[in-house]
Amino acid sequence: MARYQVILAYDGSGFQGSQRQVKIRTVQGELENSLRQLGWSAKSVLMAGRTDTGVHATGQVAAFDFEWAHGSSQLLKALNAHLPPDLAIQNLTETSADFHPRFDASARRYVYKLFCDPIRRPLREKLAWRVWPALNEEALQPAADLFLGTHDFGSFGSRTTPNGTTVRKVTKAEWKKMPNGEWQFEVQADAFLYRMVRRMTFVQVAVAQGRCSLEDVRKALSTPTALLSGLAPAHGLTLIEVTYESH
Amino acid sequence: MARYQVILAYDGSGFQGSQRQVKIRTVQGELENSLRQLGWSAKSVLMAGRTDTGVHATGQVAAFDFEWAHGSSQLLKALNAHLPPDLAIQNLTETSADFHPRFDASARRYVYKLFCDPIRRPLREKLAWRVWPALNEEALQPAADLFLGTHDFGSFGSRTTPNGTTVRKVTKAEWKKMPNGEWQFEVQADAFLYRMVRRMTFVQVAVAQGRCSLEDVRKALSTPTALLSGLAPAHGLTLIEVTYESH
Numbered sequence: 105m106a107r108y109q110v111i112l113a114y115d116g117s118g119f120q121g122s123q124r125q126v127k128i129r130t131v132q133g134e135l136e137n138s139l140r141q142l143g144w145s146a147k148s149v150l151m152a153g154r155t156d157t158g159v160h161a162t163g164q165v166a167a168f169d170f171e172w173a174h175g176s177s178q179l180l181k182a183l184n185a186h187l188p189p190d191l192a193i194q195n196l197t198e199t200s201a202d203f204h205p206r207f208d209a210s211a212r213r214y215v216y217k218l219f220c221d222p223i224r225r226p227l228r229e230k231l232a233w234r235v236w237p238a239l240n241e242e243a244l245q246p247a248a249d250l251f252l253g254t255h256d257f258g259s260f261g262s263r264t265t266p267n268g269t270t271v272r273k274v275t276k277a278e279w280k281k282m283p284n285g286e287w288q289f290e291v292q293a294d295a296f297l298y299r300m301v302r303r304m305t306f307v308q309v310a311v312a313q314g315r316c317s318l319e320d321v322r323k324a325l326s327t328p329t330a331l332l333s334g335l336a337p338a339h340g341l342t343l344i345e346v347t348y349e350s351h
Numbered sequence: 352m353a354r355y356q357v358i359l360a361y362d363g364s365g366f367q368g369s370q371r372q373v374k375i376r377t378v379q380g381e382l383e384n385s386l387r388q389l390g391w392s393a394k395s396v397l398m399a400g401r402t403d404t405g406v407h408a409t410g411q412v413a414a415f416d417f418e419w420a421h422g423s424s425q426l427l428k429a430l431n432a433h434l435p436p437d438l439a440i441q442n443l444t445e446t447s448a449d450f451h452p453r454f455d456a457s458a459r460r461y462v463y464k465l466f467c468d469p470i471r472r473p474l475r476e477k478l479a480w481r482v483w484p485a486l487n488e489e490a491l492q493p494a495a496d497l498f499l500g501t502h503d504f505g506s507f508g509s510r511t512t513p514n515g516t517t518v519r520k521v522t523k524a525e526w527k528k529m530p531n532g533e534w535q536f537e538v539q540a541d542a543f544l545y546r547m548v549r550r551m552t553f554v555q556v557a558v559a560q561g562r563c564s565l566e567d568v569r570k571a572l573s574t575p576t577a578l579l580s581g582l583a584p585a586h587g588l589t590l591i592e593v594t595y596e597s598h
Contacts, residue, residue, distance in 0.1 A: 115473045160474055184471055192471035224431055224439035226362045227407055227589070230477060283530050342474070 258328030261297025505575030508544025
């Protein structure tokens, strides 16, 4: 018996989130199904974190114990042969028996993609949020800078455990313009609250559209009394990396 | 009554092609439905060309006659409000009463996207063909060059009218490597036979994988006796432009 660590990529549009739920198509459920087709019989795999319905990933991490005699690269191929087209293992390695993809993670990194356009673009809108009216693009990075460091993000997301803290440490918050005109918001933190990136993105877009001010963002960070109501759509968001100290 | 010309974009994955068919979801059918919701009652719209099931477009052209009193930009907005998320009008202009999007077109331009990877990438594979084994990338452009000019493409596609010619004139056939590592094959001709771009792409990939030679391609062009069997998948293909002399 060995413990394996896998990096997963998925198109979130066909899944009701990452976490297994009875009778619902989830990433965890599909991964467990493909393992069972190879004879795996444990109760569940371990996941690094939960992504919401519609959120994509290229760097989700999972781990499981499995008795497999044919080597890691054969296991990757066999699992991918059983997984559906919208979910695939990108990398598979043997890891230590006590590795836990959630508790051992030191950071998570997401990218949120958007573009400004008054007209619907069916192909671009598959993986990016179309935003209109146009943004004052120079307002994006100053808003992002406010998130850097340790803050109580209680206005930006709900706690992930019943009595958990809403304090998180953001170590990267960077807007980049891509060659195709798309804007990408890349954000890294030790961990994220539920829907935190989508609220952060929504608020920054609101600032760049002149619907709220940097001062409003500062206030939401300093007095986390209620959740902000705006939420950027799920389909623009991708979990791209989970970091482990020892890796 | 005026004639309007529209440029259409669509995600082909949800359509069984562009051409109207009874009880089947097509691009033409959806466009006609949205027009009817605004009071249009003609029998059908005119389309520049047919795209197969799964083929995308950012530059498909259609035309229709319509009595509309509120201006072109309001008509665009009203139609897009009725069209489904995977189909949208990108541009709408009033045109001459005798404009025909198919017969007046002087050229069509397509892009086929692919990338080389041994591992499934669910997000990239939405709009590009994943190819493996790796390509000898330097073999792509010499293969494309063979298509340039006027040839009988009878090996590469079926005729579009019962007794029509299979001779076509290719005016552009260019491979480009994109910043994200993807390869794009851009091809323009006066018109295309059915599935011609997908067969052209398949053959070029076969050459770049060493499974056939430039000489085989030359032979298929000089002796068009039977259709080539290989077909690149539909989801990598996008119709990007239809050209009209007077525009």
